[in-house]
Amino acid sequence: EPLTFLETVMRLYTKTYPEIQILPEYDFIVVGSGPGGAAVTNRLSEVKNWKVLLMESGGEQIPFSEWPLIVSYFQLTSFNWGYRAEKQPGQCQAMVKQRCRWPRGKGMGGSSVLNYMIYTRGTPRDYDRWAAMGNPGWSYDEVYPYFLKIENMTIPELRNSPHHSTTGYVPVGYNPYKSQVVDAFLESSKYVNQSTIDYNQPENYLGFSRIQATTRNGKRVSSYHAYIEPVRNRPNLHISLNSQVTRVLIDSESKKAYGVEFVKNGKKRIVFARKEIILSAGAINTPHILMHSGVGPREHLESFKIKVERDLPVGENLQDHITMAGLAFTHNTTELFNYNTMLAQAFTMMYNISKGGGMGSIPGGVEGIGFVQTKYNTDPSYPDIEFIFAIGSLAADSGHTVRRGMGITDECYNQAYKHLEQKNTWTIWPMLLLPKSRGRILLGSRNPLKAPLLYGNYFQDESDLWTLVEGIKMAVNLSRTEPFQRIGSKLNPVPLPGCKQYEFESDDYWACTARQITATVHHMSGTCRMGINEDGTTVVDNELRVHGIKNLRVADASVMPILIAAHPMAPIYMIGEKCADMIKDTWSQGENKVEIR
Numbered sequence: 001e002p003l004t005f006l007e008t009v010m011r012l013y014t015k016t017y018p019e020i021q022i023l024p025e026y027d028f029i030v031v032g033s034g035p036g037g038a039a040v041t042n043r044l045s046e047v048k049n050w051k052v053l054l055m056e057s058g059g060e061q062i063p064f065s066e067w068p069l070i071v072s073y074f075q076l077t078s079f080n081w082g083y084r085a086e087k088q089p090g091q092c093q094a095m096v097k098q099r100c101r102w103p104r105g106k107g108m109g110g111s112s113v114l115n116y117m118i119y120t121r122g123t124p125r126d127y128d129r130w131a132a133m134g135n136p137g138w139s140y141d142e143v144y145p146y147f148l149k150i151e152n153m154t155i156p157e158l159r160n161s162p163h164h165s166t167t168g169y170v171p172v173g174y175n176p177y178k179s180q181v182v183d184a185f186l187e188s189s190k191y192v193n194q195s196t197i198d199y200n201q202p203e204n205y206l207g208f209s210r211i212q213a214t215t216r217n218g219k220r221v222s223s224y225h226a227y228i229e230p231v232r233n234r235p236n237l238h239i240s241l242n243s244q245v246t247r248v249l250i251d252s253e254s255k256k257a258y259g260v261e262f263v264k265n266g267k268k269r270i271v272f273a274r275k276e277i278i279l280s281a282g283a284i285n286t287p288h289i290l291m292h293s294g295v296g297p298r299e300h301l302e303s304f305k306i307k308v309e310r311d312l313p314v315g316e317n318l319q320d321h322i323t324m325a326g327l328a329f330t331h332n333t334t335e336l337f338n339y340n341t342m343l344a345q346a347f348t349m350m351y352n353i354s355k356g357g358g359m360g361s362i363p364g365g366v367e368g369i370g371f372v373q374t375k376y377n378t379d380p381s382y383p384d385i386e387f388i389f390a391i392g393s394l395a396a397d398s399g400h401t402v403r404r405g406m407g408i409t410d411e412c413y414n415q416a417y418k419h420l421e422q423k424n425t426w427t428i429w430p431m432l433l434l435p436k437s438r439g440r441i442l443l444g445s446r447n448p449l450k451a452p453l454l455y456g457n458y459f460q461d462e463s464d465l466w467t468l469v470e471g472i473k474m475a476v477n478l479s480r481t482e483p484f485q486r487i488g489s490k491l492n493p494v495p496l497p498g499c500k501q502y503e504f505e506s507d508d509y510w511a512c513t514a515r516q517i518t519a520t521v522h523h524m525s526g527t528c529r530m531g532i533n534e535d536g537t538t539v540v541d542n543e544l545r546v547h548g549i550k551n552l553r554v555a556d557a558s559v560m561p562i563l564i565a566a567h568p569m570a571p572i573y574m575i576g577e578k579c580a581d582m583i584k585d586t587w588s589q590g591e592n593k594v595e596i597r
């Protein structure tokens, strides 16, 4: 397999650290090094007299993953857990076996190593809704200071803005490279009654912008780079890589979590926690671990003969952002962006691994985003579609990575996109921001090393389908505005093979394409929903403590009661930061009071 070979070569460049002998017991154990877990780990290990263990299933992050342009390549490597959603009617029909691919990052930095680096906080309304659902402390005004704490804004015109900060761990900036085509995208905003905005300040939630990305000098900054690497030499912080946590150990009498079981080098082992365990394994794996630990829906756990420690709706309320990823427009600028350019960038990268910049700095070709409202929008304080603008299309890399990452079949690709391979293209992925459909995660086996069953239930609520159709039509209309016409933009006229029976560009045609190329934008969340105990729909309280289980918290995408109307990495950093503060508060007061220094 050439890709496996490439991965092996890439791993040779990886910096390694001496293996640490794991102690039998720590004050805190954090599971997972994505944005949630990395932030918690850093802030807890600030307390010198606390011993903290970070456990991560995968290995070190490799330097090649820092190159934004080749982001989708990493979905084809072992840095991806490689999940596939179950086949369900009316979705993902142009995917191999009609199963959507759900990539999730494995290794230091978690999914922030696979992601497109787009940094969006969301709207004030997102967090005010969380607070209104029984979560004191999570309104926009209350979480806002954390967004400032996280960020190191590098965009010159925003560095002095009162809405930004320059002192956080996470650099946020524009790509150093800007194409001519993104200029057309930004200019087109005014033809659809929008303007260009700083989408991360609270007053503006509708408009277009270049992406604010978590990069430094054109290279990816993952949660590992931001929060762990700078503090890796803290003597009270231990890191155990290649350690897959299989269960949290819970005392059935006291209902206290007191350690974790994990598998490392093929051996099952145990490590104890004196104070707390924090699960940050992401919206798929955190509920998976909880269910194997006896925390989950009673009947479901009992059907696998798992002893129930607490009956909670773990794995339910799954929310995701989806798009129809098949729009492609040709254009006539001279800026060539195809497989050959990408290969050239990859070779430059091999020779000069330490330098960022050039076309290689564009995250998978994504350069701009735009927040808009469809005619179906009932809430004027929200956008319901986000345009994700990219230079290129499914054909730009000659079908080698993006469409393979999505699992699009050869039949669909060859018939509808192959003819575009040598042409200059751009695309918009219209992302459905406020999905009403809810999916779920179930156990597929009693063996915790086996993958769970994943159900997206996309379009379960049909209004999601028609809102997405509106988003697609709005993107096509945008391509017909003056700025895009100036560069000769033309919609790919070849219909998808599975939709030929519909009139091209009719609503039914677009609905069919949405059911064919139903692509996740990878924002799975909500599977350990935060809220009040009594209502039976929630898993953690507003301090992220698992209901009814002591010393166990969740700090990752799973706790979001409702997915924000934007990309989730920024709020997950915020959740991690806030969780660490809540833990510090817990252990500095009352009967638990300990010295914090």
Ligand SMILES: Cc1cc2nc3c(=O)[nH]c(=O)nc-3n(C[C@H](O)[C@H](O)[C@H](O)COP(=O)(O)OP(=O)(O)OC[C@H]3O[C@@H](n4cnc5c(N)ncnc54)[C@H](O)[C@@H]3O)c2cc1C
Residues within 6 Å of the ligand: 031, 032, 033, 034, 035, 036, 037, 055, 056, 057, 058, 103, 104, 105, 106, 107, 108, 109, 110, 111, 112, 114, 115, 116, 117, 118, 119, 120, 243, 244, 245, 246, 280, 281, 282, 283, 285, 286, 289, 521, 522, 523, 524, 555, 556, 557, 558, 567, 568, 569, 570, 572
């Ligand atoms: C392809 C892709 C593109 C994306 N693009 C963007 C974007 O541009 N902007 C944005 O805001 N968001 C984006 N996202 C989403 C964003 O990256 C995730 O929402 C975010 O990283 C989730 O953070 P987390 O801490 O919840 O979990 P993760 O980042 O998934 O981290 C979980 C970590 O836990 C580890 N782990 C899991 N199970 C175990 C176990 N049993 N034992 C030990 N360790 C375990 C994993 O290996 C992983 O390192 C994207 C995601 C993907 C996959």
